[in-house]
Amino acid sequence: MLWEGRQITMTPMIPTFLYGTAWKEDDTERCVRLAIEAGFRGIDTANQRRHYFEAAVGAAVKASGVSREQLFLQTKFTYIDSQDHRLPYDPNADVAMQVRQSFASSLEHLQVDAIDSYVLHGPSRRHGLSQDDLDVWRAMEELHDAQKTRFLGVSNVALDQLELLCAEARVQPRFVQNRCFARTMWDRDVRRFCRARGIVYQGFSLLTANVAELRTRAFREIVERTGMTPAQVVFCFAQQVGMLPLTGTTDPSHMREDLAAERFELSADDLRLMETIAQA
Numbered sequence: 001m002l003w004e005g006r007q008i009t010m011t012p013m014i015p016t017f018l019y020g021t022a023w024k025e026d027d028t029e030r031c032v033r034l035a036i037e038a039g040f041r042g043i044d045t046a047n048q049r050r051h052y053f054e055a056a057v058g059a060a061v062k063a064s065g066v067s068r069e070q071l072f073l074q075t076k077f078t079y080i081d082s083q084d085h086r087l088p089y090d091p092n093a094d095v096a097m098q099v100r101q102s103f104a105s106s107l108e109h110l111q112v113d114a115i116d117s118y119v120l121h122g123p124s125r126r127h128g129l130s131q132d133d134l135d136v137w138r139a140m141e142e143l144h145d146a147q148k149t150r151f152l153g154v155s156n157v158a159l160d161q162l163e164l165l166c167a168e169a170r171v172q173p174r175f176v177q178n179r180c181f182a183r184t185m186w187d188r189d190v191r192r193f194c195r196a197r198g199i200v201y202q203g204f205s206l207l208t209a210n211v212a213e214l215r216t217r218a219f220r221e222i223v224e225r226t227g228m229t230p231a232q233v234v235f236c237f238a239q240q241v242g243m244l245p246l247t248g249t250t251d252p253s254h255m256r257e258d259l260a261a262e263r264f265e266l267s268a269d270d271l272r273l274m275e276t277i278a279q280a
């Protein structure tokens, strides 16, 4: 059963919603401040200046006045192929050193001593894992050993890669962060594996990757039946099937709307409809 409730994301100190900080450039600090004011306590970023502005996230966190213990901060190590010229590490260093340098720079940007979750932004290749991926994970494990990060995670992974990583890892991933398409039954196979391993599945692009599905009659009927907004239906569904959703909205009213999704409950029938909405 996929609709087993929200218990997976109810682990203490892991929030039920993450605010995503990609693509906001000079508006990053303002948006993160608004998100924290709206009630978000989990923030996702990356030390990848091409898509994120991690130092602005740190400035917003500091200015928010919310204590460090009340916030869940997640950032990522990104390979050179997905960076632009603004690298957070020496391009000539080996990948383990790059992880250490990137992480040290993240702590500076975020103005903290430790983070909650450190995520490998994506494996170095589309299929399988490379020696670099394993070396990166070992370096991440050392950061975990040193209590510099409470959890480790991996993003943009296929099931076979996740299985391999779990087989090789001494410190198991606690999070998977993937783009979540309704047409794959919302990444069903990866989510199933995660649930069996106690890994929390973080879903992104829940609205933007599923535009056609959210236009179907079946979806519109759920919206009408429940009185939720379309975004709330998607986020409520995600949370009820055990996902930790991300939103990167820049609109304060959408921020409040998204957070309010957890006050609703979809029926078992509507959860089933949502699971297969791409086939509707």
Ligand SMILES: NC(=O)c1ccc[n+]([C@@H]2O[C@H](COP(=O)([O-])OP(=O)(O)OC[C@H]3O[C@@H](n4cnc5c(N)ncnc54)[C@H](OP(=O)(O)O)[C@@H]3O)[C@@H](O)[C@H]2O)c1
Residues within 6 Å of the ligand: 019, 020, 021, 022, 023, 044, 045, 121, 155, 156, 177, 204, 205, 206, 207, 208, 231, 232, 246, 247, 248, 249, 250, 251, 254, 255, 257, 258
């Ligand atoms: N690991 C990775 O490789 C990866 C890749 C992509 C994203 N991410 C993470 O995921 C975060 C979220 O990214 P995303 O791809 O899910 O897209 P997003 O940045 O959250 O974009 C959502 C879009 O939907 C719109 N929207 C309309 N109504 C909304 C509502 N009620 N609530 C929320 N949005 C609404 C937003 O517009 P308004 O601004 O007008 O609300 C926005 O254009 C990123 O910031 C990043 O942290 C990670």
